[in-house]
Amino acid sequence: MTLTSxxxxxxxxxxxxxxxxxxxxxxxLLAPQAHADAKMVEEAIKKLVKGTPEEGKIKLDLPQIAExxxxxxxxxxxxSPMSKDDYVKSVHVFxxxxxxxxxxxxxxxxxxxxxxxxxxxxxxxxxxxVVVAEMSTGKVYMAKQQVKVTIGGCGG
Amino acid sequence: MANVKPRxxxxxxxxxxxxxxxxxxIEHKMETGIRKDKKGNIIPRKIVNRFESxxxxxxxxxxxxxxxxxxxxxxxxxxxADESGEFEFKWIEDGGAEFTKKAKMTVS
Amino acid sequence: MAFTPSKFIFTALALAVGFAGTASAADKNWGKYxxxxxxxxxxxxxxxxxxxxxxxxxNPGMIWVDQGEELWNKVDGKAGKSCASCHNDPSxxxxxxxxxxxxxxxxxxxDNIETRINRCREENMQAEPWKYESSQLLAxxxxxxxxxxxxxxxxxxxxxxxxxxxxxxxxxxxxxGQLDMACKHCHEDNPGGQLRANTLSEGQTNGFPTYRLKWxxxxxxxxxxxxxxxxxxxxxxxxxxxxxxxxxxxVAWRGRGLPVETPAVRN
Numbered sequence: 203m204t205l206t207s208x209x210x211x212x213x214x215x216x217x218x219x220x221x222x223x224x225x226x227x228x229x230x231l232l233a234p235q236a237h238a239d240a241k242m243v244e245e246a247i248k249k250l251v252k253g254t255p256e257e258g259k260i261k262l263d264l265p266q267i268a269e270x271x272x273x274x275x276x277x278x279x280x281x282s283p284m285s286k287d288d289y290v291k292s293v294h295v296f297x298x299x300x301x302x303x304x305x306x307x308x309x310x311x312x313x314x315x316x317x318x319x320x321x322x323x324x325x326x327x328x329x330x331x332v333v334v335a336e337m338s339t340g341k342v343y344m345a346k347q348q349v350k351v352t353i354g355g356c357g358g
Numbered sequence: 359m360a361n362v363k364p365r366x367x368x369x370x371x372x373x374x375x376x377x378x379x380x381x382x383x384i385e386h387k388m389e390t391g392i393r394k395d396k397k398g399n400i401i402p403r404k405i406v407n408r409f410e411s412x413x414x415x416x417x418x419x420x421x422x423x424x425x426x427x428x429x430x431x432x433x434x435x436x437x438x439a440d441e442s443g444e445f446e447f448k449w450i451e452d453g454g455a456e457f458t459k460k461a462k463m464t465v466s
Numbered sequence: 467m468a469f470t471p472s473k474f475i476f477t478a479l480a481l482a483v484g485f486a487g488t489a490s491a492a493d494k495n496w497g498k499y500x501x502x503x504x505x506x507x508x509x510x511x512x513x514x515x516x517x518x519x520x521x522x523x524x525n526p527g528m529i530w531v532d533q534g535e536e537l538w539n540k541v542d543g544k545a546g547k548s549c550a551s552c553h554n555d556p557s558x559x560x561x562x563x564x565x566x567x568x569x570x571x572x573x574x575x576x577d578n579i580e581t582r583i584n585r586c587r588e589e590n591m592q593a594e595p596w597k598y599e600s601s602q603l604l605a606x607x608x609x610x611x612x613x614x615x616x617x618x619x620x621x622x623x624x625x626x627x628x629x630x631x632x633x634x635x636x637x638x639x640x641x642x643g644q645l646d647m648a649c650k651h652c653h654e655d656n657p658g659g660q661l662r663a664n665t666l667s668e669g670q671t672n673g674f675p676t677y678r679l680k681w682x683x684x685x686x687x688x689x690x691x692x693x694x695x696x697x698x699x700x701x702x703x704x705x706x707x708x709x710x711x712x713x714x715x716x717v718a719w720r721g722r723g724l725p726v727e728t729p730a731v732r733n
Binding site: 363365367381383385387428429430432 | 523524526528529532533536682683
């Protein structure tokens with residue numbers, strides 16, 4: 203049941219909403235300001251990697267629903283032999299709905315044995331996370347997943 | 359952030375050819391540079407922007423971080439155990455301050 | 467206007483929290499995180515948040531455990547003592563967290579771990595007390611409570627503690643603030659329900675000081691009480707106030723038998 207589904211005057215609705223939304227604004231993450239979008243992520247990818255990304259090779263480990271946008275676990279593993287001639291050079295993580303599209307980049311060497319990482323990221327609301335992997339062979343792969351970020355009602 | 363103590367977990371022993379997981383955690387606010395204080399002034403950005411992992415002096419893995427990396431950054435990654443030696447982990451903060459931690463691993 | 471804004475808010479809240487969604491979770495076996503009908507906040511967290519807590523390396527609250535250990539051995543104050551000078555190994559603190567808050571005969575009041583640490587600093591170390599919610603007091607509180615990890619909460623509520631327990635209980639059931647809500651409306655009547663997208667818990671304190679994703683650091687029970695009080699739009703009490711010490715005792719009793727989880731990880 204959402205607040206807006208109850209028939210109310212505008213004033214009542216605003217008051218009701220503000221009771222719950224106050225802390226979110228204070229948290230800063232939800233402050234109304236410009237944010238990245240799919241296009242900005244595309245441009246950011248172009249800046250960092252050459253070639254058109256293909257689908258595949260990347261396995262993402264992201265929650266479907268994140269309890270809190272401050273700390274969203276994000277993990278990936280890129281399928282690669284990690285040999286001298288064929289390894290994952292780098293992986294870039296982008297967010298389509300954050301104030302800036304860049305999240306983190308990871309540089310690998312064959313000595314890593316495996317191109318898999320996990321970390322935690324901030325997400326300003328529900329959005330797509332885009333992960334791009336650059337191989338030493340010049341191939342580029344991409345994976346994308348939406349993460350729903352719940353909006354807290356309480357939480358002091 | 360003068361007294362930052364990174365935490366790392368690496369296996370003390372590994373078999374040659376084994377892929378080991380390395381976990382790291384460092385206390386840091388990761389101040390984004392877009393938050394405002396109570397007076398409405400922007401709080402300046404201060405994040406750890408880079409992490410490097412060396413083994414016996416060779417750079418094996420590195421990572422560049424932006425303000426979207428969560429506070430108290432956690433990172434796990436892997437390395438192929440080939441020879442015994444010492445890890446050196448380095449975190450670099452905006453402004454150039456560095457935090458380091460070393461750990462040994464015996465490979466048999 | 468059919469009703470006043472505050473009544474509307476409460477109605478909306480009551481609708482929003484509802485009772486849906488509690489059935490499936492209630493059937494689950496929560497193991498050590500449930501004692502009789504009492505469930506730790508762990509059981510209301512998402513599996514990702516649970517995973518962060520359960521891996522004692524991933525758990526960012528462990529940073530404060532490390533800091534507390536360092537402070538334990540650090541000499542401070544005119545007496546030239548550290549915690550270790552009297553208490554030796556931190557394992558001497560095993561079980562301590564389970565019985566706090568506890569009545570202090572000399573002070574004629576309750577002590578929680580925080581005020582007890584500061585009492586020790588002032589009386590035995592002749593050191594300045596740490597500010598409530600300072601990084602040092604949080605670190606030492608986390609460190610001391612962590613020594614009892616997994617042990618069941620077991621506070622004493624009779625004898626000299628009884629009047630404090632009664633006051634704490636009265637606080638728990640007292641409506642307050644613009645929303646006119648008591649602790650019990652969320653945490654006794656509606657755990658498992660939704661407050662917008664947040665899942666309400668029983669409001670147990672066995673994992674405190676807890677690393678909250680929202681705070682991006684650890685925070686004390688009293689910080690959480692203040693937050694709750696502000697959310698119902700009442701004026702929060704001060705850290706270490708008599709009101710919150712009494713409430714802390716009552717809430718600790720509500721969670722009797724639940725394991726100490728400090729530092730827990732919560733939304």
